[in-house]
Amino acid sequence: MKSLITEIKETLTKDHPGFELVVEEMPPILEIYPKLGKEKPQDPFVEYPKPAVRPSLDSIMLYLHSSGSTGFPKSIPETFRIFCHWASFRQYFFYFIGSVLLFMLPPFLSTHA
Secondary structure, rough: HHHHHHHHHHHHHHHHHOOOOOOOOOOOOHHOOOOOOOOOOOOOOOOOOOOOOOOOOOOEEEEEEEEOOOOOOOOEEEHHHHHHHHHHHHHHHEEEEEEEEEOOOOOOHHHHO
């Protein structure tokens, strides 16, 4: 993945001088929640740091990718607003297994581009 990001940065620098690409990797889930699934009521809860600035609802939260079954995979920008809408459909997308909450993305994600 590192070589892909390096190549993209080099291409952007060449084709779009002044444009800066910033890539932030998600931390591993056990770095965020080191006691995930093994918590005890007496364990302290340390909240993951909030962003310095709250993003606009129309800011891109993440990119999903189509499967590429009909050609080259396409990136699909998803905004904070879309995720808020999905979160409002709890009966369809949230599941509890013991003390673990699962969040399912809607099945149509890879079909629109």
